[in-house]
Amino acid sequence: MFGLETVSGPVGASMLIGVVLLEALVLYVGYGALEQWVGPTITRALKGE
Amino acid sequence: MEVLGVAVSLLAMFAGFGVLIGLLFGFFGMGGSFLVTPALLVMNYKPDVAVASGLAFVFGTSVIATLKHRDLGQVDYKLGVLMIAGTTGGIEVGKMGLHWLQSMGLADTVVSVAYVALLGGIGVFITYNAVKDDGGGGMSHDVEDDGEIDADDIPDIAKTIQSYRIPPMMKLRGGVRVSLWMILVVAFATGLLSGLLGVGGGFIRMPALFYLIGVPVPVAVGTDLFEIVFSGGIGSFLYAMDGAVDLTIVVPLLAGSALGARLGAAATSLVDEDDIKVYFGVMLLLGAIAVAVRKIGGAIDMPVLDVVALVIILGAALLVSGAVVVSSVRELRTESAPSVHPSD
Numbered sequence: 001m002f003g004l005e006t007v008s009g010p011v012g013a014s015m016l017i018g019v020v021l022l023e024a025l026v027l028y029v030g031y032g033a034l035e036q037w038v039g040p041t042i043t044r045a046l047k048g049e
Numbered sequence: 050m051e052v053l054g055v056a057v058s059l060l061a062m063f064a065g066f067g068v069l070i071g072l073l074f075g076f077f078g079m080g081g082s083f084l085v086t087p088a089l090l091v092m093n094y095k096p097d098v099a100v101a102s103g104l105a106f107v108f109g110t111s112v113i114a115t116l117k118h119r120d121l122g123q124v125d126y127k128l129g130v131l132m133i134a135g136t137t138g139g140i141e142v143g144k145m146g147l148h149w150l151q152s153m154g155l156a157d158t159v160v161s162v163a164y165v166a167l168l169g170g171i172g173v174f175i176t177y178n179a180v181k182d183d184g185g186g187g188m189s190h191d192v193e194d195d196g197e198i199d200a201d202d203i204p205d206i207a208k209t210i211q212s213y214r215i216p217p218m219m220k221l222r223g224g225v226r227v228s229l230w231m232i233l234v235v236a237f238a239t240g241l242l243s244g245l246l247g248v249g250g251g252f253i254r255m256p257a258l259f260y261l262i263g264v265p266v267p268v269a270v271g272t273d274l275f276e277i278v279f280s281g282g283i284g285s286f287l288y289a290m291d292g293a294v295d296l297t298i299v300v301p302l303l304a305g306s307a308l309g310a311r312l313g314a315a316a317t318s319l320v321d322e323d324d325i326k327v328y329f330g331v332m333l334l335l336g337a338i339a340v341a342v343r344k345i346g347g348a349i350d351m352p353v354l355d356v357v358a359l360v361i362i363l364g365a366a367l368l369v370s371g372a373v374v375v376s377s378v379r380e381l382r383t384e385s386a387p388s389v390h391p392s393d
Contacts, residue, residue: 009290010290012289012290012292013286013287013289013290013294014286016105016289016294016296017105017108017282017285017286017289019296020105020106020108020109020285020296020299020303021109021112021282023109023300023304024108024109024110024112024113024307025112027113027303027304027307028112028113028116028117028307031307031308031311032311035311043381046378046381046382047381047382047384047385048382049385
């Protein structure tokens, strides 16, 4: 995936961990925005309002 | 149908599995590699790929869960750094102990028995305190509005440890004051067990932070996750040097768990822990049974017991995450219900 299947060694490992870290940060920001956007609606629905 | 050379069905399965794991991880600060690695092994991934990908996934999830707990003011960085220092020393000594046991030909037996006993022992301890519910030993997610933990919520062992006033004293989140040396001793002990048993240690460290040091559970979870960012990052980097991390596993798992971790972390501020702590203890107990079943399967060469162990672990995870979701929704509905006073 992303052409990183065969990477190894310190540089390859850094790239791989960097991809995981980047994905984590993107997901944190993305889901955070999604939570702000649809969160109140879902919370109200769960509260039965 | 494929995306980036990977079947969509496989991506969807890993993403769904990720939501389940993320929910538990965000709520309890444990359960990542505990669930992922056995699942990957049963799916016939090579052991190094299963362990490495599990670690890389735990690293990514802990980053997200820590950021969410930080937003809620539930990470004590000072305590986290001290725990990292003490744990690292403990792991090194634990590894030495493991090598010594290996040289004696006792490593597999001792580690297996100790792992099952520890997991089951912590499960029994938490379940017992939860059922007893005497206010002095149970786990509570409640933190007082002024940020100070209620003295009645501090477990007796933690009160004893806090009573040893060997300078320098540290003030932690929740208004807890404890000696620096006591923190290092607890961190060293948890690291020792991690190094000896070869496990991440979330299931040891999170209860230790609460029961031994006495910080509120949300801070114990947040600080434990902060530490896992470093241990998971370093561990997965070392495995990635050998090319063992498989991104086709990690990327979809992380996408699902990011959502689950957000929900789990938010639930720590919402759920009354009284509803959940029994399930947490039971999950650890079932985890101990699953590990014992897997070890027996390996000893008598019956691979089918690996599948039985996985079913027990996944069943326990589904049960507990379901309980977290149900309790969260119930709590939301209770909050929104109009309060009725007798005088009305």
